[in-house]
Amino acid sequence: MEDGNTLKFVIVGHIDHGKSTLIGRLFFDTNSLPPDKIEEVKKASKGRMGGEMEFAFLMDHLREEREQGITIDTAQAFFKTPKREYVIIDAPGHVEFVKNMITGASQAEAALLIVDAKEGVAEQTKRHANLLSMLGLNQVIVVINKMDAVDYKQGRYDKIRSDVKEFFDTIALKADYYIPISALKGDNVATRSDLMKWYEGPTVLGSLDSLANRVSPEDKSLLLPVQDVYKISGKRIAVGRVEAGTIESGMEVKILPEGEKTKVKSIEKFQEEKDKAVAGESIGIMTEDPVFLQRGNVLCVEGKEPTITDGFQANVIWLSKEAFDIKERIMMRLATQEFAGNLIKIKRRIDSSSLSVLEEDASTIGNLEIGEVEIQVKAPVVLTKFNNIQELGRFVLVRGNDVVAGGIIT
């Protein structure tokens, strides 16, 4: 196996379409289950479900989850194929736990959307697909599960595939594969199914192995949000993570939003000599001039500045039971910037499952609704469109001390 090649993917889909079962099957078929884990799950399965091994118990560790047979919170686990290691993120399918689903999906590089062959596209199938599209996940595998329950019929597969595709087309999401499987029986998960000879595409594991790792945007120009400034034995070191591009010592940089210029004197990393750092690296820098740096500043290269503005357009997904009211002034965090602002206009309020417009020119956004909004802030903030650089194109809304919504800049 190549070292250091780990892919994180999330499994999403409507409740009871078989996410946890598929995860169990993936572990089982890749021999990723320690014998004592199998024993533990077998033991826990006894007295329930007629004593049959319940794959879902592998991820659903909370007593409430096992007793009710639902996943409440997102969980992560690991398995490997001969090609690489995987982090599998199990996201809950119940509407009640969408915030947990988003938490899981926001950390993924790819997604596997599961659809029940019998039931077809359901409420959370659509909602999850919308959220994947909103989160910018562009590697998606659709698995059509429970083929055993529809006698492995190609007609059923074709129908669901075209339903999903039709919906995906409306949200500009493209699936890399549509795979007919039975997670319960193991068809087309690790090994090809003899019962669906009409299907010629890859198995689930084969399709996963074909996906690419997400790379930090190194090929863009520098964006380094300042996280903090430390005084270490008389030296002032500004720390942060390079979110795009590269930074080198001697390089001239511009400090946003004010626009002051300075040169990078050195790149600081404990017990390491460095003169260059790339996107994704947490580093410190010292500057040639005694400029005043503080958290929230963004370093960039002159002529290649991101947008500096006190007003912008965004789509926000509301994740709190207490609705947003247009009169409310709310805190926002974007990379290391924190600022208060107003949603001065809610152009449209949208159902996050059906995508139907609930209201034009609205004054509230309710739980799990998407708002197309115009945001006004007092002092200029540094940002890009989400499609340009995700790291500076997304933000959260914070009420009290909790994240209550996620937003992407359009």
Add this chain to the structure above:
Amino acid sequence: MKNEEVRMDHLSDLESRSIYIIREAYHQFQKVAALWSIGKDSTTLLWLIRKAFFGKMPFPVVHIDTSYKFKEIYKFRDEYTKKWDLDLIVHRNEDAISSGMGPKKSKLECCTELKTNALKGAIDKYGFRALYLGIRRDEHGIRAKERVFSPRDQDFEWDYKNQPPELWDQYKSKTEAEEHIRVHPLLGWTELDIWKYIKKENIPVVGLYFAKNGRRYRSIGCEPCVNTIPSDADTIDKIIEELKTTTISERSGRAQDKESDYMMQKLRALGYM
């Protein structure tokens, strides 16, 4: 191919993510401490914290001492406290220890008294707003459900059914009703990642992890409650090789994970680390 040369490898990526989290929590809470069990994970955590602050930790390290730890653990603790110039706080639930609390009574009760309640005592005494812990998702199914910033309430309880959303490295801050926030910079690391990083960085670890006479400790803690596994891995390289092929789970030698299906859930809900 220029990008290929500079692109970060997996361990550097994990390191950078952890350092980002460490710096975020310090910025937000200031009055913080790191819990050090002296095991490989929390020692790796200290290593990363030292890196985040260029060699000098700006806050204390807390060792919750149950009095049942291996002598090697105490020795290692004292040696590296000096070497790394740590501000070490050792905290014990002296009342429980002197009244004879031990694993023979009940493991759940013992962990609760000597670990959880001792930790409560330390937080009460020093007023920490946030604590860094070296837990990882792959250690235990319950830990797989943790957030990076995880609140604990006045009663120290973890409300695992209603965790705040966490996206794009934006974490929640502390409210009045919350006793403290647990910060988990190593959540995304695996046991294998930890050992590979220990090798890469040459991080010192307690000798108990290395095999003697065909057995070694894969996980260390209180002497009466952890067991050895059969192993010939007496070097870091051999441990890495062993982990690539083993089918035994990491905490299989730990008593508190086994007593019943939900003991770990109970312990964690009550505030166990």
